Amino acid sequence: xxxxxxxxxxxxxxxxxxKSFNNEKGELINVLHKAQEIxxxxxxxxxxxxxxxxxxxxxTVYGVVSFYxxxxxxxxxxxxxxxxxxxxxxxxxxxxxxxxxxxxxxxxVGETTxxxxxxxxxxxxxGACGLAPVLMIGQKVYGRVAPEKVNxxxxxx
Amino acid sequence: MAKIKYHILCCGGTGCHASKSDVIxxxxxxxxxxxxxxxxxKVVATGCFGFCEQGPIxxxxxxxxFYTRVTPEDVEEIINEHIIKGRKVTRLLYTDPAxxxxxxxxxxxxxxxxxxxxxxxxCGFIDPENINEYIAREGYEALSKVLGEMTPQQAIEEVKLSxxxxxxxxxxxxxxxxxxxxxxxxxxxxxxxxxxxGDPGAFMDRSILEGDPHSVLEAMEICGYCIxxxxxxxxxxxxxxxxxxxxxxxxxxxxxxxxxxxDILGTGFDFDVELRYGAGAFVCGExxxxxxxxxxxxxxxxxxxxxPAESGYLKKPxxxxxxxxxxxxxxxxxxGANWFNxxxxxxxxxxxxxxxxxxxxxxxxxxVPMGTTLREVIYEIGGGIKGGKKFKAVQTGGxxxxxxxxxxxxxxxxxxxxxxxxxxxxxxGMIVMDEDNCMVSVAKFYLEFxxxxxxxxxxxxxxxxxxxxxxxxxxxxxxxxxEDLDKLKNLSQVIKDTALCGLGQTSPNPVLSxxxxxxDEYVEHVTVKKxxxxxxxxxxxFVIDPEVCIGCTLCARNCPVNAITGERKSPHxxxxxxCIKCGTxxxxxxxxxxxxx
Numbered sequence: 001x002x003x004x005x006x007x008x009x010x011x012x013x014x015x016x017x018x019k020s021f022n023n024e025k026g027e028l029i030n031v032l033h034k035a036q037e038i039x040x041x042x043x044x045x046x047x048x049x050x051x052x053x054x055x056x057x058x059x060t061v062y063g064v065v066s067f068y069x070x071x072x073x074x075x076x077x078x079x080x081x082x083x084x085x086x087x088x089x090x091x092x093x094x095x096x097x098x099x100x101x102x103x104x105x106x107x108x109v110g111e112t113t114x115x116x117x118x119x120x121x122x123x124x125x126x127g128a129c130g131l132a133p134v135l136m137i138g139q140k141v142y143g144r145v146a147p148e149k150v151n152x153x154x155x156x157x
Numbered sequence: 158m159a160k161i162k163y164h165i166l167c168c169g170g171t172g173c174h175a176s177k178s179d180v181i182x183x184x185x186x187x188x189x190x191x192x193x194x195x196x197x198x199k200v201v202a203t204g205c206f207g208f209c210e211q212g213p214i215x216x217x218x219x220x221x222x223f224y225t226r227v228t229p230e231d232v233e234e235i236i237n238e239h240i241i242k243g244r245k246v247t248r249l250l251y252t253d254p255a256x257x258x259x260x261x262x263x264x265x266x267x268x269x270x271x272x273x274x275x276x277x278x279x280c281g282f283i284d285p286e287n288i289n290e291y292i293a294r295e296g297y298e299a300l301s302k303v304l305g306e307m308t309p310q311q312a313i314e315e316v317k318l319s320x321x322x323x324x325x326x327x328x329x330x331x332x333x334x335x336x337x338x339x340x341x342x343x344x345x346x347x348x349x350x351x352x353x354x355g356d357p358g359a360f361m362d363r364s365i366l367e368g369d370p371h372s373v374l375e376a377m378e379i380c381g382y383c384i385x386x387x388x389x390x391x392x393x394x395x396x397x398x399x400x401x402x403x404x405x406x407x408x409x410x411x412x413x414x415x416x417x418x419x420d421i422l423g424t425g426f427d428f429d430v431e432l433r434y435g436a437g438a439f440v441c442g443e444x445x446x447x448x449x450x451x452x453x454x455x456x457x458x459x460x461x462x463x464x465p466a467e468s469g470y471l472k473k474p475x476x477x478x479x480x481x482x483x484x485x486x487x488x489x490x491x492x493g494a495n496w497f498n499x500x501x502x503x504x505x506x507x508x509x510x511x512x513x514x515x516x517x518x519x520x521x522x523x524x525v526p527m528g529t530t531l532r533e534v535i536y537e538i539g540g541g542i543k544g545g546k547k548f549k550a551v552q553t554g555g556x557x558x559x560x561x562x563x564x565x566x567x568x569x570x571x572x573x574x575x576x577x578x579x580x581x582x583x584x585x586g587m588i589v590m591d592e593d594n595c596m597v598s599v600a601k602f603y604l605e606f607x608x609x610x611x612x613x614x615x616x617x618x619x620x621x622x623x624x625x626x627x628x629x630x631x632x633x634x635x636x637x638x639x640e641d642l643d644k645l646k647n648l649s650q651v652i653k654d655t656a657l658c659g660l661g662q663t664s665p666n667p668v669l670s671x672x673x674x675x676x677d678e679y680v681e682h683v684t685v686k687k688x689x690x691x692x693x694x695x696x697x698x699f700v701i702d703p704e705v706c707i708g709c710t711l712c713a714r715n716c717p718v719n720a721i722t723g724e725r726k727s728p729h730x731x732x733x734x735x736c737i738k739c740g741t742x743x744x745x746x747x748x749x750x751x752x753x754x
Contacts (some may be wrong), residue, residue, distance in 0.1 A: 026471075028453035031433055033395060054558055067455040067612070068436030070395055087358030087515030087552065087588045124439075124606070127360035127397070128172040129514040130521060131211025141175035 004045050011049065013038050018053035019032075024055050026063055032071060074127045077112040077119030079157045081105070084134040085126030094133040098122070100147040101135070104154055117157065163198040163220040163240055168281065170205030170367055171360070173212040177229060189240075196225075197238050199518040204368015206281035207522035208268055211251060216263065216281070223263035224249040226575035241260070243252045254518065254540060268519050271538055273500065275508050276324075276361075276484040278407055285403050288410040291371040295679045297416055299490035300375050304424040309339060309383045313485075314605040316383075316486070320506030325442070325479030326557065327349060327659070328572040331486075337466035343536055346386035347475040348377045349465075350483055352393040352400070355439035356555030357606065359586035361510040362480035364375035364522050366393070366400040369484065370407035374417065374430060376486035379430045384476050389430040392447055396437065400520040404432060426694075435664055439556070439610035439659050442584075444477040457614045458658035477583070481510055501527030505571040515552075515588040525570070532566040535589060550674070554583030556603045556632065557662040557663035559670025579670045581663070588749045595692035596675040597682050601629040603667035611661070618661030621652040627670060631688030633693045646672060691753060694738045698754040701742075703728035705750035712742035712751065 001136075014027075017034040021027035031054065035046055040064050051058040067073045081090075083098045102108060105118045112119040128134050130141025142153055167173075167182045185200045191396040211225035215235070222245055224235065231249060238244045248612040250593045251266060260266050274280075284292035291297070301310050317332030318590050338346065344570035350373060354362040366373065377389040391481040393401055407432055419427050433451045440446045440458040441456040448470050469475025483505060489497045498506045505527035511534065514520050518540035526533060532550060535541070542548050550560040559580035561568070568574050590599065604626040613619045625648055628641050651664030656662045672679060681687045688696045701712070701721075713721040713729055720736040723729030729741070731751075 012596075021728075025648045026453040029450065030434065030453075035434070060337070064453070068438050069609075070437035085357070086584065087602070088520070089358075089513075089556070091515045091588060091590055091594055091599075100335055123396070124355070124357040125360065126171065127363045128175045129358055129360060130212055131175060131514060132520070133630065134175070143175055151436050 004043055006039075006045055008051070010038050014046065014049055015053060018050065023054055025056055028054060028056065028061065029068075032061075032065065036071060041072045043073060043075075052134075074119075075112065076121075078117050079109075079137050080119045080121065082121045082123045082126075082136040083120045084124070084126050084128075084132070084136075086129065086132075088125070088129035089133040092132040096147045097133050097135060097145050097150060100150040101154070102138070104150050118154075161197065161199045162190055165200045165235075165240075165394065166203045166205050166216040166218065166224070166281065167199055167200060168204075168212060168214045168371045169202040169285075169399075170209070170212075170364055170421070171397075172205065172209040173214060173294045174399065176213050176688045178213040180702055181227055181232060182228045185236070185446060188191065188233055188236045192241070194236070194240060195510040197642050198236075201284045202286070204280040204285050205364040207277065207364075207520055207524075208519065209522065210265075210518065210520040216565075221262045221264060223251050223260070224689050225251050239657070239742040240294055250272060254465065263627065266522075267540065268521070268538055271529065271533060272506050272524050273526050274524050275488050275497075275500075276365060276481050276510050277368070277522065278488065279372065280364060280522075283369070284405045285368055285370055287413065288371060288407065288416075291369070295487070295491050296371055297375055299406065299487040300378050300416070301422055303379050303382060304422055304426055304491055310384065312345065312379065312383045312490075313339060315494045316489060319489045319497040320501075321482065321485055321489065321497070322586070322701070323478065324481035324485070324509065326554070326581065330584060331478060332476070334466065335380060335383050337464065337472050338386075340741065341391070341467050343473050345471075346384055346679055347470045347473060348380045348386045348389040349444075349447070349451070349470060349475050349477040350389065350391040351379055351442065351444065351477055351479045352391055352397075353435045353441045353447060354394065354397075354480075354584065355442050355610075356584050356586045358514050358588050359512045359555060359584055361512055361522060363397050363400050365480050365484050365510075369399075370403045371481045372487055373480055374407055374411055376483035378417070378426075378428045378431060379486055379490070380476060380478070380483070382426055384477070386474075387427045387429070389428060390433050390451060390470065391430060392433045392435055392441070394437070395434045401432065401661060402433075408432075412607060420659050432571060438612070439606070440612045440658070442658060443658050446658070447477065448475065449475065455612070455731070457612045458660070461659065476493075479531075481585070488659065500573050502569060504573055509570065509582065511585045511587045513539050513587050513589070516546065516591040517589040519545055525661065527571050528569040530567050531561065533567070534570070534587070534621055539589065542591050546593065549592050549594060550590045550596065550599075552580075552588040552590065552599070552667075553586065554581035554663075554666070555586045557581060557593070557659070557666055558583045559666045560590070560599065560674060561670075562674045579673055580666070593690050593691040593692070595633075595677050595688050596671045597599060597629060597633055597688075598690075598692045600668045600671045602634055604629055607660070611664075615655075615657035615661060617655040618657070618664060621648055621656075622661075622664050624648060625652070625665065632682050632694075633688075635682075635693070635696045639680075639683055640708045642672070642683060663717070694740075697738050699736060699738065699740070699751055700735060700754050701729050702750045702752065705748055706751075707748060709747070711745050711747065715741050715745045717741065 047061045051061045215224040321331045322328040446456040446458040465475045510524045706727040
């Protein structure tokens with residue numbers, strides 16, 4: 001992985017976060033949540049800083065980051081698209097919606113478009129099953145999405 | 158202060174929120190202010206009403222008027238007609254699909270008639286961000302009774318007498334669990350609330366936390382008193398921002414009035430609650446994995462014993478219950494264990510909350526007494542199958558459960574009967590499927606989930622489930638053999654017998670139950686290579702009807718692999734060896750000449 005230079009102010013904020021948790025090992029997951037809020041994702045460089053601050057091995061940090069699906073090591077696009085593949089959405093045709101998005105936005109699951117505009121991810125249940133199938137772009141939720149509506153929705157961005 | 162005449166309750170649950178209930182609420186406030194009605198009507202943001210299918214929902218008290226699918230544009234009309242003139246806006250009332258008539262009072266809706274709301278008693282009634290509204294509905298009375306009048310042992314006996322069993326899936330008797338934790342001596346013990354709702358398609362716990370967070374806090378305090386703990390931890394998914402927000406507000410308010418913290422209600426009992434965030438791992442719903450995750454580690458389960466009651470969070474005795482279990486506790490003390498244990502059946506007491514979803518008319522959150530049949534839930538409360546299609550299966554228990562069919566519709570919903578029928582209660586997801594769902598694909602869907610969520614610690618789950626998924630994938634792609642079906646059965650049994658934790662031991666259930674109940678469909682997939690639901694695309698055959706085709710060449714021009722040939726103005730043909738079954742031709746044909754065989 002290419003080395004990324006972390007921005008000074010963000011780096012400072014990260015070290016402050018670690019301090020606010022008393023640099024305790026047991027707070028690793030809480031620290032990572034905050035770190036992801038700061039940087040948007042958790043590249044190796046961020047993990048190294050966290051490991052150093054909490055006095056644990058980088059392997060331990062990586063082990064936790066890679067275990068939980070909420071943590072990501074890739075930067076997300078400007079408009080992160082999340083398609084719900086929970087059971088309720090699945091039985092109401094979420095897969096077809098997903099295929100359509102891949103076609104229209106020209107992006108694969110877990111990837112970001114070259115211009116950084118969209119990234120695509122799948123998630124399991126946002127809890128709006130009454131609106132199935134559901135997709136989210138950023139924090140905005142779109143319910144009762146039919147494959148034919150995908151074009152129109154993406155055009156908003 | 159003059160009494161407010163109308164209360165306008167707006168659902169602030171995630172489902173309705175997603176369809177702009179926040180805009181609707183602020184619009185109501187705007188119009189009320191404009192028209193100078195602030196002393197006549199008050200807007201309250203409540204938790205989930207349960208009837209998500211018809212959201213956003215606005216309910217008006219005192220007359221129980223239930224407006225459905227409300228938009229911000231409807232607000233002014235509701236104020237003008239209902240609040241000012243006292244006339245209901247008929248077009249927004251819920252319409253009974255069977256009788257095709259408007260229902261004015263929500264009490265008469267089939268969706269609510271059969272329900273008994275214990276865990277959801279306050280959801281949709283109170284403002285979850287106002288502790289006084291909880292207190293006004295017997296809130297914290299149970300805590301005061303337990304702290305003031307009962308010894309811990311007496312309180313545990315009451316919970317045991319109620320017959321309450323864990324609502325997270327396993328169904329372990331709650332009182333007994335508390336008793337175990339109370340017996341171990343330690344300088345510090347913990348009460349843990351499991352709010353890591355990972356079952357895709359289930360949203361019971363989230364709705365309780367969003368609609369009635371104090372009921373969970375009160376119950377955790379009662380539990381703390383019973384087992385001798387002064388600290389409570391709620392492990393909640395980071396994906397539930399609204400529930401987290403409401404919990405934070407509730408904790409703050411409870412601390413301010415002295416219902417959390419030191420010397421609660423002047424009894425000398427100390428108790429406080431903190432939040433811990435999950436980060437998206439299904440296995441963390443298993444209590445040992447959850448505890449490891451709270452400690453900041455990878456959420457991998459460990460072998461029990463020792464049980465958390467002996468050695469849990471930070472190796473101290475801990476009691477873990479799920480949200481819905483806790484939400485039942487205050488009611489048991491307010492109304493008495495002997496009231497509670499009259500509801501339900503002999504071995505399953507009380508009620509259960511289900512998230513009813515899938516191909517059903519009334520998607521939503523329901524709470525029914527144990528012993529209610531699946532038929533009552535699906536056809537009476539759920540309003541039957543969407544679009545008049547034929548019912549095929551109902552899946553309970555999430556990725557650990559199984560699919561039940563027509564012949565199980567009259568099975569009463571209880572922990573033990575569902576297991577006997579080849580599924581399980583689980584945390585309460587209930588997904589209805591119709592004739593358009595392929596059961597092999599459904600099994601594959603669940604296995605895909607398990608493979609992704611397996612923590613990788615034990616071999617049967619890590620590798621076994623992967624192999625199950627591969628075999629299912631092969632079958633749905635049309636390459637399966639009868640031998641594969643035997644392999645599926647054998648491998649499933651091995652995984653069940655040898656996996657380390659609950660996730661692994663139950664992961665083959667979706668495969669086994671679909672094989673049991675839909676054997677014909679599996680056989681069709683491997684022998685005649687047919688998917689009767691038309692889901693497995695590689696088994697489909699697109700054909701052009703020469704009688705209908707006029708030879709416009711549109712399909713041929715759009716086919717991405719040039720599989721369609723034919724002269725202009727004469728019928729075209731599809732070369733099946735080249736066709737990739739993308740369906741583009743069928744979509745493009747303006748004459749309906751292309752069909753799936």
